[in-house]
Amino acid sequence: MRLGEVVREFEQPAPNQIEIPDEKVVPSKPLKEPVPA
């Protein structure tokens, strides 16, 4: 999708009706790689 030149970057707050789960803290599935002792 061609969006053209960048104009600016900014932070937009979430719409009021939703809460965003923190997916970086709670992985959606367990890690499969074994952790070395």
Place this chain on the structure above:
Amino acid sequence: MTADLIGYRCWSVHVGRHRSREFVRDASDRALGYFQTVWRGQPGLRLGSISNDMLWEGPIVHADYMPKEMNSFGLYALKNIEDAKEYSPNAAAYGEVALFGKIIEHENGYRAEHALVKRIWLRPACLPLTPENQLEQIAAVAKILETRYQCDVIVDSSPRGAGPLAFLLAKIQQGNITTADLERLAKL
């Protein structure tokens, strides 16, 4: 209270199971460094991105990586709904999304960290329907998408919503087809 940042985009309507890309693993479950496409869960109807294989699982979706000025990541949306409709005349759906988190604004649209599906319009002629009972199938598709995305789903009954070929036939019947219409037809 900040007003929602609204963008517009189009989607395919995907029928099937959840599709994801996962690492190929050896017998000892060690990742081998390349991906394969896998399908999981029950079949369902989902919106899919047009230009990649991403499926929109629910009303809120997240970009794989943080959009930045100097990369091309993020969830794409256009500022103008007419541009979204024109972007892919064969797309089975187009609609409105609220964008939030980190936003990169461009001249014609945005790249966003998160998006919330707000409203969907269906193009009946572009849906994967069987020939019988099409009205019932369209109603069922609308209901399923409404439940999955928790938003209004509207059936676009305009000539354009009936699909690009029907739109052109209508223009031919009205006697006002243009060279731009024919060029658009050649691109399909």
